Amino acid sequence: MDPVKIIITELKPGMFIVNPGISWLKAPLLYMQEGLITSQEEIDTIIKQGFAEAYHDPSRFRQMDGFAKDPDADHPGGSANGDDDFSDWPDPRTPQVSLDEEIPQAKAIYSDSFEHVKSLMQAAQGGAVDVAASQPYVESIVNSLNRNVDALISLSKLKSSDEYTYTHSVNVTIFAVAYAHYLGLSEDNLHLVGMASLLHDFGKAFVPQEILNAPRQLLPNELEIMQSHVLLGYNQLKKVENVRPEVLQGVVQHHERHNGTGYPYRLSGKKIGIYGRILSVSDNYDALSARRVYKTPMPANVALAVMYKMRGQAWAPGYVERFIKMMGIYPVGTPVQLSSGERGVVCRSNPNFPAQPCIMLAFDPVGRPIKPRALDLSRDPEVEIERSLAGNEAEQMDITLLLSQAFQ
Incomplete structure (x- = not known):
């Protein structure tokens, strides 16, 4: 049969x-x-x-009457100590404002947050820093994502800068807060996730620049120094008054792995808390899909495919799968070419059918610019995404403008 x-x-x-x-x-x-x-x-x-x-x-099919509950079933989700028991994992809420309305605010929030992280980490080299000063920036990111989650996510890959450490901190905050909301964490916990994310690489302020910005693969001794950033940051932050333990957990656990092969403590399974898990997934996604001085950015769908293959090893069951469902395998802002030959940018994800998002078309099949129009692939089964675009092909499109025109 x-x-x-x-x-x-x-x-x-x-x-x-x-x-x-x-x-x-x-x-x-x-x-x-x-x-x-x-x-x-x-x-x-x-x-x-x-x-x-x-x-x-x-x-x-077999009749399975009489089976008892498995007491060892491991459910993803959870509490700060790693016990996983989300009873309801909601889909993202309906946007409070349109994408074109939120993008200008999101651009300002991203720029301000970038400058704040840069100032914070530069100040760290000279002594005490005001960690509490980060709170308004975290609050702005949380509020923007609440208004329209796609605005900041779409901007996260558009900032062109060699200052990777700062853009990475902002991007991870965006992804982690959006993901924490998707998992159903409370508003207070979203702010804790945001603070942990913004500070997760604080220890890199104490790593030599020649290692931090090396345009090549690090040597073994250099890699050891680079990995020391986790404890360097954690040890500095735990001295600061009123830093919450949830924030410290996220900072110290964001490189741990579910199978115990991470660092610095080789934690495994439920020993890794919810904040560490959320930051780890978000950190890996941005690292894979970011532009670096020594590598071109990996297309979002390829980065997610790589992470999917790591499920159950790097992360507890369910974490990558849920992250992919939130992002869509073609996240908002991804430039693509369709099987029809048309080109455009993903302007809305489709959580139920991630391979069929909505596209804002910009070029016809022969490469001529057209008046932008939206195409919902879930309603046009004969057309599908053929590939993601990168480099010069992607740069032909004004992605921010196309997104601001979506659904006007």
Whole structure:
């Protein structure tokens, strides 16, 4: 009997999941781990990991009455100590304002936050710093993301600067706060995530510039010095009065890995708290997709595919899957070429079908500029994204202008 495709909420104990061999890029939220579904708890875990669909073989169905709850089921989510128990992981809220209305404010917030991080880290080399001064910048980022999450996310890859450490700190704050909201954290916790993110690389202020900005792969002894930034920052920040333990947790754990291969303490599993987990996913995404002096930026969908392959190793089950569902495999602001030959920029993600976002078209199939218009790929199944654009191809488009025109 041919496999049957179902939405993930239709899974039942006794169904046998099969792998249809579909590319991850075509179906990033398709659950493809073959085997028998043995309990409702197992289904709940799969749903919380962010999967949306699955294929099952009706001929291999088994009656599973009498199965008890698995006491060791590991659910993603959670508390500051790493115990994971989010009962409800909501989709992003409807924007309070339009994208074109929020982008000018978001641009100012990004620029101000960049200058603040730069000043903060430069001041750190001379002695005491005013960490509390970061709070208004974190608040501005949280408020902008609440108004329209796509504005700051779309701007995070547009700032052209060699000062990677500062842009990285701002970008990680944007991704981490958006992700924390997506996971259902409270407003107070969003501010703690934001503060931890803005300060997560504070220790790099004490790393020699020739190592920090080396345009090449670091030597083993240089890598050890670079990795010391975690404890250098943590040890400085814990001396500061009124720095919350959640902030310190995020700072000291953002390079730990679920399988225990991270640093500085080689923590594993639930020993890594929710703040460390959120920052780790956000930090890795920006590091992979950022432009550096020694590498071109990795397209967003490629970066997410690399991270997806690390699921269950670098991060607890569900963390990358949920991050991908939040971002979309083609995040807002990604320049793309369609199978029709047209080119444009992703102007709205589609959490339920991440490979089918809405595109703001800018060029026709032969490369001529056109009056921008929106195309919702979920309503036009004959057209799909062929590839992401980078370099000169991407620079032909005024991405900020196109986004500001979206849905006017």
